Amino acid sequence: MKYEKLVDRFIGYAKINTRSNEASKTVPSDPKEVAFLKKLSEELTQIGLSDVRTMPDGYVFAKLPASKGKETVTPIGFISHVDTADFNSENIQPQIHENYDGQSAIKLSDSVSLDPAVFPNLHNYKGHTLITTDGTTLLGADDKAGVAEIITAMSYLLDHPEMLHGEIEIAFGPDEEIGIGADHFDTKNFGAKFAYTVDGAIKGELQWATFSASAATIKAKGTQVHPSSGYGKLINPIVAIIDAFNLLPNERPENTRGDEGYYYLLDLNGDGDSAEAHLIIRDFKRDGLKQRKQILADAVKQVNAQYSHPVLDLNQYDQYYNMADVLKDHLESVKLAEAAYKELGITPNEAPVRGGTDGSKITFLGMPTPNIFTGAENLHGPYEFASVQDMELAVDVVLKIIALQSK
Ligand SMILES: [Zn+2]
Structure with missing residues (x-):
């Protein structure tokens, strides 16, 4: 496997219940999120990132300093949310299905199946390794997949010092699913000129227009x-x-x-x-x-x-607000992602999202932030699944964006 620890990381994160709580008045909305963010911040320090810090709104920020000679490259960032949607998240047991045939129904439990007759997109995953639920919970690939992919990309760069890069900022935050996590995102402290959320979305999706x-x-x-x-x-x-x-x-x-x-x-x-x-x-x-x-x-x-x-x-x-209102005049981030997708042979799908993203808010806070895919589908319920191959491709995209920005 290309990125050795990607799947283990993802499954480890997915098993931890981090469901946010709409009824809560605290920030973050649930102590489970705080505990998970603390664990992540320890991991970030442990893999070798710098300036790992927890912001008053619960966000964990960290920095990968520029390689020698790349100090003048403009810093860019990558952001994911750690909370999961409003659906059963107790005792999540991710299931691995290797070499899916693209045709058959995948049995999740006695009563729940992931069936191409209902979800025709499954035909796109012939030969893939799919990670599913056991039919009783959501998977939480939205957005533990994004978290695992960003950390894996950072870890890869730390292990491969020959891949020169500019300064990279990363952020993991709470409460995206209840729509308030990024309300006070501190773009100044974060320090990137523009960033990408790595959140939800199917291979190829590149989202910069929202409701x-x-x-x-x-x-x-x-x-x-x-x-x-x-x-x-x-x-x-x-x-x-x-x-x-x-x-x-x-x-x-x-x-x-x-x-x-x-x-x-x-x-x-x-x-x-x-x-x-x-x-x-x-x-x-x-x-x-x-x-x-x-x-x-x-x-x-x-x-x-x-x-x-x-x-x-x-x-x-x-x-x-629709982040395209801002991004249409600041297309640098979108163009860079398009170029990365194309170099990796991925056709960008830039259809507007019938929803919002953390990036919609962060863009209006002054930092253009389109969204790139994580390689997961059917989010927010028991039919959620992730493709290992597409998750690897998402890591490739993060690394390619960094490489093109650092040229
Ligand atoms: Zn999400």
């Missing part, structure tokens, strides 16, 4: 009276929220794709006294997002106008 995103909370206060005498008096707060939602255009995740945005009702809870709902809004264009927010505000206003007093209270806030 622009906002979230909304609607609170409703009802007037509870016995339904027998409810005429003209009873106000049902749950129905008021549903009425507002039904005034929105019928653009939902289940009936939009490509470059179309949407409104997504995440939850609605309540009783006769009060109710609360959470929505998210997505659009690739910033003014599109603005318009959608206005449409939601108008819908709430229209419902409120049906009552003698406002029943609905709307609070909207922006979550992240």
Whole structure:
């Protein structure tokens, strides 16, 4: 195998439960993440990286100093997140399937199979070694694969001093899956001119356009009276929220794709006294997002106008913006990754992500940060899997980017 410790590293990390916690008020959101980040920081020191430091937001930063004679090369960085998605992460037992035939269903447990009839992309992995779950948990390749790949690349450079390179910065952080990990990413302390997240994504994906995103909370206060005498008096707060939602255009995740945005009702809870709902809004264009927010505000206003007093209270806030708005004027990082993919015979797939990345936020904090692939699929659930060959290719990409930048 090309990178001896890559698979062991990945499996070792994957087995450690680092699920983040949306309900938490602490940073990082869960002590399991803090413990894992501490373990990583020890490993970074142990393989020989410098300036290993833990930032107030939980991020662990480290540096690979420039080779002699390459001190003037502009520093670049690589970033992954350590938390895993909101799905069972207890007792993760990665399973290795060597030389997959690209045709058969892979049995994960008695009741769960990874079947090409359901996941036709499996046909792309003929001859690959696949790492899967045992059907009861997620795998956490999102983003332990990225963590293992970055550390393996750094370790490779430390073992091969003949490969000259400029200064490299690396970062591992918490809470990407709950959307807040990179909120306060300290780009100044990090010290790279631009960086790459190595996160999720299938071989070839090179992502530098994302949604622009906002979230909304609607609170409703009802007037509870016995339904027998409810005429003209009873106000049902749950129905008021549903009425507002039904005034929105019928653009939902289940009936939009490509470059179309949407409104997504995440939850609605309540009783006769009060109710609360959470929505998210997505659009690739910033003014599109603005318009959608206005449409939601108008819908709430229209419902409120049906009552003698406002029943609905709307609070909207922006979550992240399409990083292409910035990157289109700073394409250096994208061009460098494209060149690396091409030298390795990988066709770049630059389709916009129908989501966000840590890089969306970090880019707006002043450091352009597109995303490169890790070689994993079906993220966030029991069907998640990683290809060892594609993970090796991801390490190749990291090393090639560094080599081209250091020429
Ligand atoms: Zn991820």
